[in-house]
Amino acid sequence: MNTKIWLSSPHMGTSEFKNVKEAFDTNWIAPLGPHVDGFERDLADFLGEGVHVAALSSGTAALHLALIMLGVQAGDEVICQSMTFSASANPIAYQGAIPVFVDSEDRTWNMSPDLLETAIEDRISKGKKPKAIIVVHLYGMPAEMDRIMAIADRYAIPVVEDAAEALGSSFKGQKLGTFGAMSILSFNGNKIITTSGGGALVSNSEAFIKQARFLATQARDAAPHYQHSHIGYNYRMSNVCAAIGRGQMEVLPDRVQQRRFNYSFYQEQLAATPAIQFAGEPNSDYYSNRWLSTILVNDSQGVSREDIRLALEKENIESRPLWKPMHLQPIFADAPFYGDGTSERLFDQGLCLPSGSNMTDEERARVITCIKACFSL
16 A cells, blocks of 8 residues: 555654753653743744743633633623634633634635624624634635724724634734734644644733633642632643744744645646636735645536545545534534535535645655546546
């Protein structure tokens, strides 16, 4: 059998092991430590805009803390992009709140500003002004942040950016993760950089970040004994994971370029296949890290998305349909939804192709050969 080609595998640089060894040599094998502090500084320096960062155990933990600090409680409503991974919506349920899902638009596949405003006005008319808006930068593509932020400001609703897939992307020259009241990052093993598992909360508000660190370390009060006046969480990142992250930050610009090369390669090689479409950057305002290269497959040539996925699977090449929209998930079947069918169409036609920054020329050629063969049978 051919060697496995993964969708998005971890890609280590040269400093990660040195940093981890230093953590072992100094016995900082615990939550927190100097590498956590350093990783937070590295992220803040990279993102710019005067942000502060709390390194946490996962992006999901970061989103949960963001909702807590925005005062989201049981019975409240939170607007969330429907086309996303379930981790964008699950923390709403953690709080006993109700997700209100909003469909995508065609250009970026992210939250539609028009439908967002429709949802807000309708929820307000029903006496349920949303407590927050969670917008996702899908597969690294920036959402229409100027319009979304303008709408959020008009109705005085805070925005939480889910930038889990978008570290290194930017909109109008500003890094994603620096627009909302808070934003979250993920360093899961399949992300553009990884700490094996981990995430971060980002905000221009130092008070939010200080509160997040407090809540993430079991909300222990300042006392010589263990005293707690708030419910806390075990959400902080370990020093060992942060040691990996510091090494990954050194190669982040390279990883972005390598992922963007994958996308350009696929686009060039499949340009003559009318049934396959790519989501291009709408204009120069949008800069995507191309975390995953994605395609849409219509049936104009008698080949479906699923035909291609199964053909790749037969060749031991991992691919995956786009995220199944949240409003179609059984667990959220009763949640309000404002849409026009865009995300359903994207889900039906969309496929994520192998996109690792460590892909070889031979591996890229194998993927293309398999896809082209689907149209020549």
